[in-house]
Amino acid sequence: MLRRPRSRAPDEDQLRPTALRLLAQREHSQQELRAKLSQRGFARAAIDQTIEALCEAGWQSDARYAASYLRARLARGYGLLAITAELRARGVQPNDIHTALTEESPDWHSCAAEQLRRHFGQPLTAELRKKAYRHLIQRGFRHEEAIAALDSLTEDD
Structure with a gap:
């Protein structure tokens, strides 16, 4: 969905609630969350700081995102090569991908x-x-x- 450009920058005090609202809808990788918040006009430094705080608090986890994404793509009939390529494209680190694959261990x-x-x-x-x-x-x-x-x-x- 395309958004109209905002006439003014959003308030920085809305950054955390916006990020939490996005995470409440579904898991997001750090890269996805960063992109969505950036599209909404928040400053890069504030986004990085907020994402780091959300990771420390356990609200955002690339490992949890990788596991969730893996289960969803398995259910839709995708194989290992496609799933790992898609996760890499979404900024998930190889060790998080490996952990998700090990825990799920699909046949x-x-x-x-x-x-x-x-x-x-x-x-x-x-x-x-x-x-x-x-x-x-x-x-x-x-x-x-x-x-x-x-x-x-x-x-x-």
Whole structure:
């Protein structure tokens, strides 16, 4: 949603309540929160200070954001490569990504197979098998996971 530019800068005493309101709606990475607050016209130094205070108080956590994001993307049928790339693009540090993946420890082969069942749900012809493979690769699954999922779908039928 595009916002009209403000005619004056917002009051700095509104920074913390605005940040908390954003965090109450859903988890945000530090980078996302910084961008949203910056769009609202708050000063960079004040934003950094506020985000640091929110992290110390436990209101904002990139590790918690990574875990939440991972669960949401798994539910939508995305693979490891896509999820990690998206988290990196959102400014989440690799150690937070690794922690989230370790705690969740998804079975990527079964996730890929489930995505195929949901998306195709029928016996796969040779042409449809190629399409299914491309679908899984575009969703961020690795080659081995895509092949295993295709084989499991063929074996079940």
